[in-house]
Amino acid sequence: MRELALHLLxxxxxxxxxxxxNIAIRVEEDAETDCLRMSVQDDGMGMDPEMVARVTxxxxxxxxxxxxxxxxxxxxAAAEACNGWLEIQSTPGKGTxxxxxxxxSHIDRMPLGNLADTYLSLVLGAPHVHWLLxxxxxxxxxxxxxxxxxxxxxxxxxTEPAVISFLRDYIGVGISNIxxxxx
Numbered sequence: 001m002r003e004l005a006l007h008l009l010x011x012x013x014x015x016x017x018x019x020x021x022n023i024a025i026r027v028e029e030d031a032e033t034d035c036l037r038m039s040v041q042d043d044g045m046g047m048d049p050e051m052v053a054r055v056t057x058x059x060x061x062x063x064x065x066x067x068x069x070x071x072x073x074x075x076x077a078a079a080e081a082c083n084g085w086l087e088i089q090s091t092p093g094k095g096t097x098x099x100x101x102x103x104x105s106h107i108d109r110m111p112l113g114n115l116a117d118t119y120l121s122l123v124l125g126a127p128h129v130h131w132l133l134x135x136x137x138x139x140x141x142x143x144x145x146x147x148x149x150x151x152x153x154x155x156x157x158x159t160e161p162a163v164i165s166f167l168r169d170y171i172g173v174g175i176s177n178i179x180x181x182x183x
Contacts, residue, residue: 003113018044082106
């Protein structure tokens with residue numbers, strides 16, 4: 001994967017596969033501390049300590065379609081190559097928290113990528129999940145919570161063209177405004 005947003009997508013898809021009903025994704029950039037932090041927290045089935053210890057091994061996966069799981073190991077390696085770290089906390093039956101940090105200015109840090117499209121893909125691809133998405137740059141924050149929108153739609157599908165257009169604009173403008181405020 002060449003963008004951090006795609007790693008977030010991969011981890012969130014793992015959360016969906018783990019039966020999560022609530023998934024919170026947070027991305028935080030801080031120029032003062034020179035950090036880029038990302039996290040995905042879910043209330044899925046969680047993992048036991050043995051699985052948490054093995055999950056960074058590329059030859060450990062719960063998938064039946066292939067014998068390797070590269071998402072977490074590649075993200076961990078990318079973070080460590082940029083003076084960062086990856087940590088996983090998980091409790092069976094309660095959920096999982098994956099946190100990763102990068103030196104924001106590191107020359108080898110991959111780009112964040114299209115965070116708006118990633119968020120939109122997740123919201124549309126798993127409408128049964130409650131999504132809480134947060135993007136912060138130097139203290140300026142954009143938060144997207146899909147619950148009020150779903151309530152307002154009162155049963156209208158998120159995949160209706162007008163709804164997709166609204167979500168694309170709302171998320172895209174929210175993220176762009178935060179990025180512009182940084183400059």
